């Protein structure tokens with residue numbers, strides 16, 4: 001039984017690579033860059049750093065023909081509902097366990113974000129959320145975590161999930177279709193790499209996605225009361241209440 005990918009699958013994977021190609025662009029300037037360069041990063045700095053990833057995820061989505069089939073209401077609802085989950089998946093790929101920090105090619109390598117930044121956040125939930133994030137890191141196999149294309153497909157499976165405020169039947173149908181298509185493409189891709197062994201990912205993924213929902217649902221108040229709103233970018237404040 002050949003696990004070789006066919007031309008349609010190979011083209012679909014190229015489209016995914018293309019959509020994500022801007023994620024690692026070096027950062028040129030602005031408030032976000034200043035926040036990254038600080039040795040001591042405040043919650044406000046973390047917000048401005050998240051702004052970078054959020055804006056790039058929005059750009060990524062808009063490069064996807066599948067995303068552009070949706071109504072504007074549907075597009076908004078998917079980004080609103082999936083943003084923190086996609087950020088968290090991004091966080092797994094950028095997480096460096098040796099230094100317990102997030103590293104990124106977006107800025108010179110000496111600039112990192114320490115996971116200990118959680119300790120400055122809302123005392124009601126900072127510890128549990130930090131633990132949940134570390135649990136999520138452990139929930140994804142090492143080889144999955146290090147595979148950029150697999151992670152991109154996981155982010156698309158997350159993006160195309162049923163969310164609140166998706167009201168049009170055609171949007172709901174399209175979301176289910178693309179969720180199925182990206183899930184199938186991920187497992188065909190993994191089969192082309194691991195053959196029979198790809199089966200082990202079948203049960204890993206649903207569990208990890210379940211954890212992702214819990215993380216996202218409990219993230220809303222994480223930055224509450226810790227951010228100088230006038231110094232923070234507006235986009236992240238749509239996902240994390242600050243006051």
Ligand SMILES: C[C@H](CCC[C@H](C)C(=O)O)[C@H]1CC[C@H]2[C@@H]3CC=C4C=C(O)CC[C@]4(C)[C@H]3CC[C@]12C
Pocket residue numbers: 023024046049050052053084087088090091092094102103104105106113129133215216218219222
């Ligand atoms: C991936 C990102 C660092 C690299 C940023 C850089 C622009 C890039 O995307 O390459 C880190 C910085 C802050 C982290 C969140 C902080 C709080 C969080 C709170 C949670 O509950 C889950 C995880 C998140 C969203 C973290 C995900 C990873 C982030 C975005």
